[in-house]
Each structure stands twice: as structure tokens, then as C-alpha cells.
Amino acid sequence: MVRGSRRAARAKAGLLEAVGAAAALSAGIVIGGTALSFAIARKVVTPATKRLADVEILDIDRRAQTITLARTPDTVLPGRYGLFVHGARDYLKIGSVLSEAEGSVTRKLLTHVGPGQHLAAAATFSGWYFVHPDELHIPYENVVVDAPVGPCPAWLFPAPDGGDASTWMIGVHGRGTTRSEVLRAAPVFRDAGVTSLIVSYRNDGEAGRSSSGRYGLGATEWRDIEAAIRFARSRGAERIVLMGWSMGGAIALQTVLNTAYAHLIDSVILESPVVDWRTVLDFQARALRVPFPVTHIVRRQLTLPRWSRAVRSGNAISLNDLDIVSRAQELAHPILLMHSDDDGFVPSEASHLLAEARPDLVRLVSYSEARHTKLWNYDEARWRRHILAWLRDRGLGADVS
Template structure:
């Protein structure tokens, strides 16, 4: 007669318990990973309603009119910038970097702050500089562009007298910003003798909300840029240059590939553009220390119809369609591409990949340390000359009004 080993009998519950614990842990990891991926995917397509602080105000000297910020790669850049703050002022214009330490950066204040005025500690360092077109001291008017989501406001800067009124530049801002981001370019294009139009698009806070209320990462917003093209053509434009910053670059590229008016587009200018969303989202996930499997799930959630409804991104987003490096052979318009290798938000790798794939179309103007969409701020003279030269080399504009 065989006897069971007591040891075997007593170990069985332990084995079952271990298996149960392992299964529970695995389930927890799966559920937790899914929730994290859900949050990440939803964040990508959710319009930004509050600016995230990326620096701190450590002190203000009202007599010297200087401000000291927590040091970061952005706050020590040369040039003019803006600072979103809380308190008496909502926005401060900043001038030259005066002094820096390992922890601080002190800059000249170009917006006067008087003694007793309150400025909150949390702040957002910005490359906008200009907030309203009235600050540019050039002619402009408010216009409205009819799109499928409704009337989208825009700022129109007409060509100067004696200029090339038949050439229009349509300027498209990036994710989480407004058309104010594009104001830096308006005086440059006016000096080149052409008209420019700073547009808004669905869900950006200025234009109407879409049914989903979420970004399409360029897959839906391009329709509002096409509406801007139609507006331009109806008001005297014969040739269009599309210019996009950051996600605005992705929108512009989608417009060039999908519009019914490709023959009206002369060329494209891109500043710190999103050329491939997988590259961008993968980089940002690594910066946030999101595990690779979770990032993979998040990207799948954006692209699958069932999950896209859960994430509330509206229709599923085809990241393949938004990968312009892979689709480089489909491009037909010349591109001036400006990108800094230390971007810190949108890696320049995809931009360089696009330039390598289409050297016949893409003129790459690389920067080394100008960060994300701060190329004008970092070196205004070079940036402005690159844009002006591009217009003239295309046989457009008028140097007589310079």
C-alpha cells in the first residue's frame, strides 16, 4: 500500500497559494498597465486647458527689473521669451539672460513689474513672446473662416503696398497653444512682401469644438487648414505656403497629402515639427518612465476603433498615415525644415529621417541648442533670414518692400 508523503500533502496548498498569488499579481500588472496606458493615450488627445508649470519664479528685483527663475535648459537660452504666471500679471516678457548659477537663471524683465504687484511661484517658460497681433505694429484684421466644425477665427496680415498679394502663408500653431504662437512669423512674411494668415483649428480653445472634443493629431485638423486655403483662394490668393509649428507641422503635412488643392500649395515650412507620432510618443513615454509594453498598449488604444471610443479620441487614429518618413515618397511639395537637436519634446530624429529620405524636396536647417519651437527666440536673425530667403528663392514675394 502506497502512502502519500505528508510533505507533498502539506505543500499542495502552498503551491496553489503561490499560483493564485502569481495569477493575482499578473492580473494586477495587466490591469494596472492597461489603466496607465489608457491614461497616457487619453492625455495625448486631450486638449490642454491649463498650462503646466515648467519653472519657478524664485525672485523679482523691481528696481533692477530682473527676474530669477529655476534653471532649466530653456530658461538659460539666449534671446527674448515669455513667461506665463499667476497674480497681477498673466504674462511677462523676458529679455536677455544676465546671470546664471547651477540652480538659477536671472533675466531682464521687459514687462514692468512694480513693487507690491504679486507674481506666483509656478510659471511656464514660453517661446511665444507676442500674445496679440497689436503688439507687432503692422496692419492686420480679424477674420472668420468657415469650416465643417463652424467659424474658426484667424488673423490676416495683408501684403504691403507693392508686395506680392497673390502669395499667402497659412500659419498653423501646435498642440496646447493658440495662433499667438505663430505671431513671430507675421512681420517676417510682411517684410518678404506676402500675405500671412494665422489660423485656429478645432479644439484649440479659439475654434469650435468637434464632436469628440479631442485632437486627431493632424488626422482631423487638416480639414480646418483646407478651409483656410479655400478662404485664401476666395480672397485673391493664387499660391499658398503652409507653415506649421510642432503638431501644426503634422497638420500641415496631412493637409498637403489630403487636400483637394495640392496644385495651389507652393511649398511648406516646418518649425520643430511632428513628422512621425510614434517617435514623439515613444520619446515622451520614456521621459515619463512609462514602460515600453504600456506605451505599446497606449498606441494600440489610439489606433483601434473600440479602444479609441474608450479613450475618447473620436475615430481611430492611423499612426501609419501620420508617419511621414514612411510616406516620404508621396510628398510633392518643397519643404524648409527647421529643428533643434536638443528639442526636448519632439525629437529631431524623424525630421532628419525625412530629410534623408527626400533630399530632393527637403532643405534641413538644423539647430544645436534652441529647444522646442524656440528657434526664433534663440536666433531671430538667422530664423527670419531663413524664412525670407525661402520665399525669395521660390520666386515669390517682393524684395522691394524689405
């Protein structure tokens, strides 16, 4: 009896120890998963303070003016691009692919690099190409949009003589970038006889800062675009085309759904847009091998008011409001939507679903290998052709050739 009682006690103690260990492990997993989810949620809404190096410079031939880069899905793309670098220069323009090897690609340098100009190996591949409006060699002026968060600097490219001064394009850049991203669009709209206003918005490093200093993923930034519409109207705009890249697409879509000036908006042009943030978050989580339960917690932390303080996002963000596929029937403005199926950052799935949901409004132009926000770079002629055809079909602009 005593011996049996001792065995039972030891068994019970062992069971309790196992349960305790399992509970501790589970608690550790929960705590670890929650901590990871908070870190991810904060990163989603926190503006970047420095560029992420995503490519290595392997060699520069200063005599031939070529540059050899580590091979990535971006660095092998045809077309012309930019490269943020460190050293004697901070930005290079690069041209066509000259040769490829198993782990590298050699491209033409379009920015001269002299014999004494040293550059660090770490660099950031970019679709911007143009950094400053002076590079476009077309007239512009620096203006300021008075937005709810304060002054938002903008570049205004007036319509050329004989153009349609009452039609404006308002260009909205994406997450982690600046209005320089939009400069590629100014020449095509000028050629169409249209005024372009390329704007900044809250927390992008140029415009005013919100109280939280965090992105709203489109849920708050649209108010600054509404202010830009108000500015355009004060300068004679009667018809407005909103154009957004990546998160700028989400902002443009929130603008048409929420603004008091919807009657002034003729249509929307989107490149590589965020149409549904859940799709983007899930895609990025899979790419980073984040477990689905953690991704689920991230969503809740972004959307529940009681967690918004911990995430430091300011107000909770409604992912339902930002899901334009589910809100497709609320749309009333025609949309030209251009997206590459190999985007690699913002998957094109939601763009296809939106086009299927509203074929009466959405004209979808699919690319197969242009990556994220690099459609102009990949095939400028095709990109221009689609935009000019859109404006012509909408009866916008004027022949200034």
C-alpha cells in the same frame, strides 16, 4: 503513505497558492498597465485646459527690472521669451541672460513689474513672446474661416503696398497652444511682401469643437486648414506656403497629402514638427519612465477602433498615416524643415530621416540648442534669414524695402 499523501497535498496546495498569487500579480500588472495606458492615451488626445507650471520665479528685482528663475534647459537659453504668470500680471516678456548660478538664472525684464505688483512663484516658460497682434504694430484684421466644425477665428495680415498679394502664408499652431504662437512669423512674411493668415482649428479653445472634443493629431485638423486655403483662394491667393509648429507641422503635412487644393500649395515650412507620432510617443514615454509594454498598449489604444471609445478620441487614429517618414515618397511639395537637436519634446530624429529620404524636396536646417518651437527666440536673425532665402529661392514675395 498517508504522511506522503499529506505532504503531496500540501505541496500541491502551496503550488496552487503560488500560481494563484502569481496570476493575481500578473493580472494586477496587466490591469494596472492597461489603466495607465488608457490614461496616457487620453492625455495625448485631450486638449489642455490649463498651462502646466514648469519654472519657479525665485526673485524679482523691481528696481533693476530683472527676474531670477530656477535653472532649466529652457530658462538658460539666449534670446527673448515669454512667461505666463499668476498675480498682478498674467504674462511677462523677458530678455537676455544677465547672470547664471548653479540653480538659477537672472534675466532682463522687458515687461515692467511695479513695486506693488505681486506674482506667484509658479510660472510657465513660453516661446510665444507676442500674445496679441496689436503688439506687432502692423496692419491686420480679424476674420473667420468657415470650417467643417464651424467658425474658426483667424488673423489676416495683408501684404504691404507693392507686395505680392497673391502669395499667402497660412500659419498653424501646435498642440496645447493657440494661434498666438504663430504671431512671431507675421513680420518676416510682411517684410517679404507676403500676406499671412494665422488660423485656429478644431478643439484648440478658439475654433469650433468636434463631436469628440479631442485632438486627431493631424488626422482630422487638416480639414480646417483646407478650409483656410479655400478662404485664402476666395480672397485672391494663388500660391500658398503652409507653415506649422510642432503638431501644427503634422497638420500641415496631412494637409498637403490630403487636400483637394494641393495645386495651390507652393511649399511647406516646418518648425520643430511632429513628422512621426510614434517617435514622439516613445520619446515622451522614456522621459517619463513609462515601461515599453505600456507605450505599446497606448499605441494600440489610439489606433484600434474598439478602444477609441474608451480613449474618448472619437475615431481611431492611424499612426501609419501620420508617419511621414514611411510616406516620404508620397510628398510632392518642397519643405523647409527647421529643428533643434536638443528639442526636448519632439525629437529631431524623424526630421533627419525625412530629409535623408527626400533630399530632393527637404531643406533641413539643424539647430543644436534652441529647444522646442523656440528657434525664432533663440536666434531671430538666423530664423528670418532662412525663411527669406526660402521665399526668394521659390520666387515668392516681392521687394518692399
